[in-house]
Amino acid sequence: xxxxxxxxxxxxxxxxxxxxxxxxxxxxxxxxxxxxxxxxxxxxxxxxxxxxxxxxxxxxxxxxxxxxxxxxxxxxxxxxxxxxxxxxxxxxxxxxxxxxxxxxxxxxxxxxxxxxxxxxxxxxxxxxxxxxxxxxxxxxxxxxxxxxxxxxxxxxx
Numbered sequence: 001x002x003x004x005x006x007x008x009x010x011x012x013x014x015x016x017x018x019x020x021x022x023x024x025x026x027x028x029x030x031x032x033x034x035x036x037x038x039x040x041x042x043x044x045x046x047x048x049x050x051x052x053x054x055x056x057x058x059x060x061x062x063x064x065x066x067x068x069x070x071x072x073x074x075x076x077x078x079x080x081x082x083x084x085x086x087x088x089x090x091x092x093x094x095x096x097x098x099x100x101x102x103x104x105x106x107x108x109x110x111x112x113x114x115x116x117x118x119x120x121x122x123x124x125x126x127x128x129x130x131x132x133x134x135x136x137x138x139x140x141x142x143x144x145x146x147x148x149x150x151x152x153x154x155x156x157x
Contacts, residue, residue: 044108044156046082051075051124051132057141059134064088069134069141071122075110078124084156090122097154110154111146125153 051074060068065077072090079086086093094112105111111131113121123133126143134141 041106041108043079043082043084044106047075047078047084047156048108048124048126048132050078050081051141052126052143054078054141055132055143057134059137059139059141061137071134074132074134074141075122075124079156086156091119093122094119094152094154097156100153100155102151102153105153108156110156112152112154113148114150114152119152 054065054069054074054077057065058068059070061070062073063069064073069077072086072088072093075090075093076086076088087096090112093110097110100109105125107125107127109125111123111125112119113123121133123131123144126132129146130143131146132141132143135144
């Protein structure tokens with residue numbers, strides 16, 4: 001039996017029931033985009049966890065894992081493990097993400113470092129102004145504070 005069958009006043013106004021009315025009769029509300037946002041947040045959390053699990057893995061230019069990484073190789077690998085596909089380079093990843101403001105960033109978003117219009121580095125935002133990333137030759141995957149304000153943020157769809 002549906003809510004419309006149990007509550008006659010809803011039958012007369014089908015399609016215009018309020019959220020409170022639906023809640024009172026056990027109906028459900030579909031919020032456009034809510035499922036896709038929840039799925040994106042779940043993928044981002046998984047990717048962040050994967051990146052953190054690679055702590056200490058050596059940097060190697062052009063490497064995409066599972067034991068060595070460059071910056072975009074780490075993000076590509078982490079999101080692939082989370083079920084999302086990203087292109088290979090930091091600049092390509094920037095172009096593929098939904099750009100968001102610093103005020104709307106959340107853990108699991110990508111952080112793009114740029115000089116002018118050139119994106120030269122990427123990491124995964126871990127919260128509290130820190131990222132997981134593969135910094136440079138001779139270094140390892142690690143958690144580090146964001147060191148510049150020349151960054152942009154992107155959310156993987």
